[in-house]
Amino acid sequence: MSTESNGKNERLKHINFGGVSRREFLKTTMKAGVVVASSEYMLNPSQSMVQQVAMKSGAEEFVFAYISDSHLLARGKEHRFARALTKAVEDVNAMKPQPDFILYGGDLAQLGLRDEFSLGKEIIAPLKPKLYMMVGEHDWYYDMGEAWKEFFGKPTCSFDHKGVHFVVLNSILVEDYWSEKKMTPMERMLFMAQLDNPRGRPFTVGEEQRKWLKEDLAGVGRGTPVVVFSHSPLYKYYRPWNFWTDDAEEVQALLAPFKSVTVIHGHTHQVLTNKIKNVVFHGMLSTAWPWPYAPEGIPRLTVQMDRADPFNQFDGTGWGTAAVTARGKIDKTYNLWDRNPMVVSYEKLLTVKEQVAGPSY
Template sequence: MWPLKWKKREQEYRRQREEFFEAVKRLNRRDFLKVAGLSAAVFTAKTVVPPHSFQVVDVVRAEPQEKPLFRFAYISDTHLYERELNERFVNAALRAVRDVNALDPPPDFVIFGGDLAQLGQPKELELGKQILSELKVPVKMMVGEHDWFLDMGEKWRELFGPENYSFDHKGVHFIVLMSVNEKDFWTERNMTPMERMLTVAQLDNPIQSRFEVGEEGREWLRRDLAKVSKDTPIIIFSHSPLYKYYRPWNFWTEDAEAIHEMLFPFKSVTVIHGHTHQLLTHRIQNIHFHGMLSTAWPWPYAPEGLPKLTVPMERPDPFDEADGTGWGTVDVHRDGYVDKHYNLWSRNPITVAKAYLESWGKEAIPPAPEFPPY
């Protein structure tokens, strides 16, 4: 079905992942507590408190944690329908906004990770804007494919501005990159805008093209990066993962390698992405990747291709509509790398620490699930 080369890569991923999990199992309890203590130490928010069972002597023994430079929060993939059709997703988005507003001290800003709307309809986008306007701190918007493919971004741009932009914050260069462009598959099929939207909205739809930043986007990125010195930490917000995870579901960026090439010369690069609705951790050379949770529902992990550094979240229980969903915070350190906090609403929070990625998964290992994905 797919090129052999790609298949091989999947197999390699799989092998590495299995090795990794074997390694996790070999960890002794003390290491685990030390790790857990580290992640607990960075929580100070109102609703996010250190898990008590980790307050043991091992915390003291752990390396003193460098205080993060600043914190921002994220909310992602709200997938709003109009309230009359689906109240559940609306309530979930409101819950995330309320939780973020309760953070004390407040985060410096909130990144919204894309897929505000389910079908890109003006009323859905407007509802989303209204909900996010309740946030007490500034919001940085990012576009997802569900926001885009009904009118190719017209309404979204009207409400939120350009889809590619960058800003600097406390010495870090932030880039919001539109990464869900697709090659035209709709014209030759004579699709209506809604048919196009529904096609893209269906994760397992084989018709659509693969996500890409595209030539224009890459050119924009090249120009933006040219202004930044190589030792300035860079954090990129992208809706699609900016690497190749699982092609059939578009957990995928077709021109990922070209983007990586542009980023390799920099000292510290972090990519925070939406779209995948699950805990995801990946590293390619100097680039750290973190997924975001959805407020609406969790995606299952793909059958192949999971990055080996990812310790997956436990399979959610669909009886609990909040299980597997939530929001999170990101603690940015002086060097630009981050501790990523997943605040799952129905589970204990999980932290993927900078130290975990820096050690290639040897230290600060997040807790493994008792019931991993199928």
């Protein structure tokens, strides 16, 4: 509910190449950290500069894409959320070259129903590269993950790709409050689905998974870059909206010995950047709608996106890519539909001192 936001002025402006070579331009902009709209960056955001350079610089560098938080309702392919996911799938399929793999970041469904999963599976079927599915609370709490697991397999796994160790967690576990209250499955689902639920329970990774993670990481060399996919942020941002992982410190401790760790998380539906000790955290965009920034606790590294125009369903939503550098660091691109793309490079995170001002909510 906004008139034209003054924040628009703060949006980073198009950078003209002038006489600078593309390579130099990239170097500069990567140092500048947040880059918007290179002239080369066209309809097909895969051809972003970040990616092109990454592809040129060495065998170990690669790009993966993400799509997240589509919140599908079983209302057919013409429903706005289904149209948005379709758009993301088309965008990723148009990437040249194709990403090494795709992460789906959780909350494919809105109410954890089979019809929602089957619609989602149909829409994402055309994706060509390998797809890793992660679970979100909207996928889980109708039947405690039963249908999701049937559709997409195990919610927790790890794999290695081009020298990087990837971990996929189910980080939306909460303590059982429903048995005592004799909630029906749908009551439980709706209870979890409400972001501003004052009686909501905080997410956890849980003891069992932390134990699994410890064992999984035991075989990984300290110098190996580690990338963790988690639906919840794996840190503590804003408790009233469950932008929060209650055992975040324990999980972070397991990741502490590693030289290069990046967490890519869903759930927050916004451009969000954080760094705690050795761990860098990047949020993923939702294809469905943007959440407002929380009234407090916004990590200081975050360059906040402007409020979206509710007339425009593609404003403040989108998908993105991550370019893994030779050093195992990640340069994250937010492909905001109907805005220019934003790149948050690892280099930039090292140089930011002040909180970046943004809109208030």
